[in-house]
Amino acid sequence: AQSVTQPDIHITVSEGASLELRCNYSYGATPYLFWYVQSPGQGLQLLLKYFSGDTLVQGIKGFEAEFKRSQSSFNLRKPSVHWSDAAEYFCAVEAGGGNKLTFGTGTQLKVEL
Amino acid sequence: EAQVTQNPRYLITVTGKKLTVTCSQNMNHEYMSWYRQDPGLGLRQIYYSMNVEVTDKGDVPEGYKVSRKEKRNFPLILESPSPNQTSLYFCASRRGGGETQYFGPGTRLLVL
Numbered sequence: 001a002q003s004v005t006q007p008d009i010h011i012t013v014s015e016g017a018s019l020e021l022r023c024n025y026s027y028g029a030t031p032y033l034f035w036y037v038q039s040p041g042q043g044l045q046l047l048l049k050y051f052s053g054d055t056l057v058q059g060i061k062g063f064e065a066e067f068k069r070s071q072s073s074f075n076l077r078k079p080s081v082h083w084s085d086a087a088e089y090f091c092a093v094e095a096g097g098g099n100k101l102t103f104g105t106g107t108q109l110k111v112e113l
Numbered sequence: 114e115a116q117v118t119q120n121p122r123y124l125i126t127v128t129g130k131k132l133t134v135t136c137s138q139n140m141n142h143e144y145m146s147w148y149r150q151d152p153g154l155g156l157r158q159i160y161y162s163m164n165v166e167v168t169d170k171g172d173v174p175e176g177y178k179v180s181r182k183e184k185r186n187f188p189l190i191l192e193s194p195s196p197n198q199t200s201l202y203f204c205a206s207r208r209g210g211g212e213t214q215y216f217g218p219g220t221r222l223l224v225l
Contacts, residue, residue, distance in 0.1 A: 032211045043216035051211050099144040099163050105155040
């Protein structure tokens with residue numbers, strides 16, 4: 001069975017600082033990996049996804065993530081955080097091709113001005 | 114406009130009173146899912162469907178039923194709601210495996 005761990009429940013960064021949100025997964029083969037963002041009171045929006053090819057993927061809003069098979073990780077990064085990035089971020093894993101998705105417990109990002 | 118709609122958006126009910134939350138998508142997507150979101154637990158998949166008349170259990174299916182009689186609709190049924198089903202529920206759809214999932218606006222349910 002697949003699983004996802006987001007070890008950081010809360011993260012606070014200053015506006016303009018860099019950001020890295022951690023995600024570790026467990027799955028027997030190469031999974032499909034996703035990062036979603038949820039702004040307060042909103043639904044979820046896809047930031048980026050990975051399932052093959054280049055291990056560094058670019059997403060919307062200036063986010064990127066790197067797939068590292070050896071570490072079973074898919075960390076999300078942004079070089080310079082904006083106040084509007086304050087939200088909750090979810091990593092998710094899919095066992096290839098099906099519709100069974102497992103989400104992490106989320107990381108709440110706070111941005112200090 | 115491409116969207117996933119859910120109704121109702123807010124619902125207060127009492128233990129044991131059957132309820133249905135509707136979900137509809139207008140993107141002709143094959144895959145649909147229901148999730149519940151609880152503080153500290155993230156999103157957990159309740160049921161999912163990969164086609165009409167094809168549904169399967171997710172991680173937390175107990176106490177819920179679904180049906181997929183038409184491609185666009187995927188209602189979530191709580192036959193006998195209990196207080197531990199108080200949660201925020203999201204319906205989602207996507208074209209297929211590995212594709213972007215589109216979420217509905219959510220339904221906040223309180224079971225007294």
